[in-house]
Amino acid sequence: MKKLLVLLLLAVVGYSLITAMMGVKFGENRLGDPQDEKTVSAYYLNNTTQKLSVSNVITAIVVNYRGLDTLGEVSVLFLASLGLGSILYRKHKEGEEEVAILKPSSQLLQAGSKLIFPAILMLGAYVFIHGHLTPGGGFQGGAIIATGFLLMMMAYQDYRVSHSVLVWVESLAGITFAGIGMWGLLLGNTFLENFLPIGTLNNLFSGGIIPIIYIAVGFKVAAELTGVLDTLLNIKDKH
Amino acid sequence: MVVSPVHFIAVPLLAAFLIPLLAKVSKELVRIVPGLVIGYLSVVSVILMTQVVNTGQPIIEVIGGWSPPFGINLVFSAFTGFLVSLMTFMAFLIWIYSYRFKKIDDAPAQKYFILFMMLVTGSTGIVLTGDIFNLFVFMEITAIAAYSLTAFYRDRDGAEAAFKYLLIGSFASALMLLAIVLLYSQVGTLNMAEIAQRIHTVPQGMKITIFTLFVVGLGIEAEMFPLNGWAPDAYSQSPGPVGVAFAALVVKAGVYSLVRVVFTMFDIHGAYEFLIIMGAITMVIAEISALKQTNLKRMLAYSSIGQMGFVLIAFGIGTNAAVFGALFLMFNHAVIKGLLFMSGSYLVYNTPSKEIKDMAGIGKKLPMVSFFFALGALAIVGLPPFSGFWSKLYILMAAADASFYYLMGTILIVSIIEIVYYFRVMGRLYFGKPQNDVVLQKPTLGGIFAMGVLATVIIVIGIHPDFVTGFIQSAADTLLDKAGYINNVLQLTNL
Amino acid sequence: MDLDYNQIMSIGVYGSAIGLILIGLYAVLIKKHLTKIVIGLSIIDAGIHLLFIAIGYIKGGTAPIFSPAGEKIVANGGVMVDPVPQALVLTAIVIGFAVTAVALSLVIRLYRHHQTARIDQIKSLKW
Numbered sequence: 001m002k003k004l005l006v007l008l009l010l011a012v013v014g015y016s017l018i019t020a021m022m023g024v025k026f027g028e029n030r031l032g033d034p035q036d037e038k039t040v041s042a043y044y045l046n047n048t049t050q051k052l053s054v055s056n057v058i059t060a061i062v063v064n065y066r067g068l069d070t071l072g073e074v075s076v077l078f079l080a081s082l083g084l085g086s087i088l089y090r091k092h093k094e095g096e097e098e099v100a101i102l103k104p105s106s107q108l109l110q111a112g113s114k115l116i117f118p119a120i121l122m123l124g125a126y127v128f129i130h131g132h133l134t135p136g137g138g139f140q141g142g143a144i145i146a147t148g149f150l151l152m153m154m155a156y157q158d159y160r161v162s163h164s165v166l167v168w169v170e171s172l173a174g175i176t177f178a179g180i181g182m183w184g185l186l187l188g189n190t191f192l193e194n195f196l197p198i199g200t201l202n203n204l205f206s207g208g209i210i211p212i213i214y215i216a217v218g219f220k221v222a223a224e225l226t227g228v229l230d231t232l233l234n235i236k237d238k239h
Numbered sequence: 240m241v242v243s244p245v246h247f248i249a250v251p252l253l254a255a256f257l258i259p260l261l262a263k264v265s266k267e268l269v270r271i272v273p274g275l276v277i278g279y280l281s282v283v284s285v286i287l288m289t290q291v292v293n294t295g296q297p298i299i300e301v302i303g304g305w306s307p308p309f310g311i312n313l314v315f316s317a318f319t320g321f322l323v324s325l326m327t328f329m330a331f332l333i334w335i336y337s338y339r340f341k342k343i344d345d346a347p348a349q350k351y352f353i354l355f356m357m358l359v360t361g362s363t364g365i366v367l368t369g370d371i372f373n374l375f376v377f378m379e380i381t382a383i384a385a386y387s388l389t390a391f392y393r394d395r396d397g398a399e400a401a402f403k404y405l406l407i408g409s410f411a412s413a414l415m416l417l418a419i420v421l422l423y424s425q426v427g428t429l430n431m432a433e434i435a436q437r438i439h440t441v442p443q444g445m446k447i448t449i450f451t452l453f454v455v456g457l458g459i460e461a462e463m464f465p466l467n468g469w470a471p472d473a474y475s476q477s478p479g480p481v482g483v484a485f486a487a488l489v490v491k492a493g494v495y496s497l498v499r500v501v502f503t504m505f506d507i508h509g510a511y512e513f514l515i516i517m518g519a520i521t522m523v524i525a526e527i528s529a530l531k532q533t534n535l536k537r538m539l540a541y542s543s544i545g546q547m548g549f550v551l552i553a554f555g556i557g558t559n560a561a562v563f564g565a566l567f568l569m570f571n572h573a574v575i576k577g578l579l580f581m582s583g584s585y586l587v588y589n590t591p592s593k594e595i596k597d598m599a600g601i602g603k604k605l606p607m608v609s610f611f612f613a614l615g616a617l618a619i620v621g622l623p624p625f626s627g628f629w630s631k632l633y634i635l636m637a638a639a640d641a642s643f644y645y646l647m648g649t650i651l652i653v654s655i656i657e658i659v660y661y662f663r664v665m666g667r668l669y670f671g672k673p674q675n676d677v678v679l680q681k682p683t684l685g686g687i688f689a690m691g692v693l694a695t696v697i698i699v700i701g702i703h704p705d706f707v708t709g710f711i712q713s714a715a716d717t718l719l720d721k722a723g724y725i726n727n728v729l730q731l732t733n734l
Numbered sequence: 735m736d737l738d739y740n741q742i743m744s745i746g747v748y749g750s751a752i753g754l755i756l757i758g759l760y761a762v763l764i765k766k767h768l769t770k771i772v773i774g775l776s777i778i779d780a781g782i783h784l785l786f787i788a789i790g791y792i793k794g795g796t797a798p799i800f801s802p803a804g805e806k807i808v809a810n811g812g813v814m815v816d817p818v819p820q821a822l823v824l825t826a827i828v829i830g831f832a833v834t835a836v837a838l839s840l841v842i843r844l845y846r847h848h849q850t851a852r853i854d855q856i857k858s859l860k861w
Binding site: 002003006009010013014017018021024025026027028029030031040041044045048049055056057058061062066069070072073076077079080081083084087088090133134135137139201202221228231232235 | 740744755759763785791801824829832836838842
């Protein structure tokens, strides 16, 4: 009976979504003529290269045009790792025997992960350093780095990431982001406004504050994702 | 440095990132810094509010140097400023109340205070932002902080309440994201003022789909029927101060966003009637449920939902007088429900079963707390000379002016129900026979101070409503001035 | 019925996005295991993200990155796809991750407390 009701609901939702999507033609150019800048996207595509000297328009949107979103997003991650710690916190009781969840890994994984771990870290760093030039950026790079740590955690049961290092990286990166924003305000401009020279297009040192912020985001995301993984993997259970 | 609306977001975030480092210096800083930040924000809100009232012009803050609609902008108008001032004021009192709250010492206090500060940041961000996707981001900040705070205690069913809240909350955010997707495909912008300008170009069917998605998604946060299943559990299982924060901040932000969508962004016929109907259903069902509750906090939670229904009705009437009444009621609800939850928490802590029937005679054991609770109860049912009386009166008068006579009848009947269940509790408190003389937990000094301030506000506003009516009137005018909002935001485009 | 390229693509992309949303919704409403419900929520999110990206697509458009090659394509009268949905989806994915992490930690708490993760066996509060 409940299943029937749910299926009915799904049919209604599906029907209304399909009807809605009928009005949105796939692949249609909704930007309008790029020259008259009727939509925000047209404006971004037209002006990013001259005004910010950033070749990756998405990075420009994420870090500069909609920088407040990204600051919020970074805080959401920060909150998640904080919330995880608060939700999973518990006092250790006397005489409680604790057993780790992970099973011992094979020799193959252990040897292999040691080999590719540095390469993964480097790829991650490359992705967030070049966020304003090529696809990718702080979030992607940070996620890549976190997968490297995940691999190590799975290979070596006793692999630990120092919590205090994570806290330092997280906090300093967050302060860098918010601090750069406030610096703009202090200089008499607006919050998160670019105050550095924008350089030449397609150079590594271009885009003003954008690469700095994205590198900070990369560190922060890497630290936070690693922290979350560490918390979730090190849950021990009473046997 | 000149103060500006962006401080409401930047300063607490900066502090939140800094606190884990400060914790290495002193554990005490972790408790103090959030209070300092929230106190600073209250001062900022007062300064900005004076500026807005004096110049009569809203403050539009541009972020990243990109004028709207290309960048995100913050709007500090008489309306949003009023709500933000209310929120930061309440948040500061909640901080004082929870500073030495005994129960918070049990678990990692560091996390509690950061989460609380982020809850405040998210709620004020929702109110200030002028960008619909940014609103979504702030809503998620608020939501994640709220989930974690709901599950803060280990010795209750907090995790279950939080999971329920999370399930309904993520459903809400999914709907909202879907609404943003469809809206963006139609208007090609995310700025609320520009959306309002272009919404008439959207085909009718599409407009109604998007509107429905928004209302359902935001209605969950605003405790609208039938999407309020999370509220009673979240209120009853979360730490006492967090319940206050839900009533005073989170729900207010939800109602704000609902009102912003209905009043500013969309121009749908029948949206106001829809608000009235949903508000009335919410109010009637919640108040009847409140009558049936045996657990004090659940009763307060249902009463809170009922009041939100009342607010929605008042917004739905849509005339200037009704919107004035609705905003006044929001103010009163934050203050009075704050007092009720603050004092109710101590009543609950001194009653291990948390049931109303076991609270007999607490009035003699904890005279101060019981007095505050009684004061709040008298104020919220709308008896003169307390502040709750005025908001109810204004809304009833507005309903009469707009000739909604059935609605007036419903409101009066519901008020009688409210009186019944609040007086039932008060009767227990004062005329019941105490089971023992043991006081399990005495209120802290900060707690008494916070409750005392709220009680003073209730009485002073009750006798002299004109202390706030001026602000509320200009807030109502600003909210109804849709063209003014669009102009103020978009005039910056050509700078 | 004759379908051109665009219609086939729209049925494929929009259809799979809506399909994902429906599958996720089904999991959330029907499944009894808390972890499966969390997975359902993630699937709903994935569907919406796919829909968002699809809306930004413009036929024949290239990625909105002005590398030397990209500039050449645009100079030849080509178009770039809408960058805004991609930027927003990036934000939405991160938020989805955060919510999933919190949800999973709540599941762990519930499991510790009740020694089960099935929703029909956890009934301290009224559902």
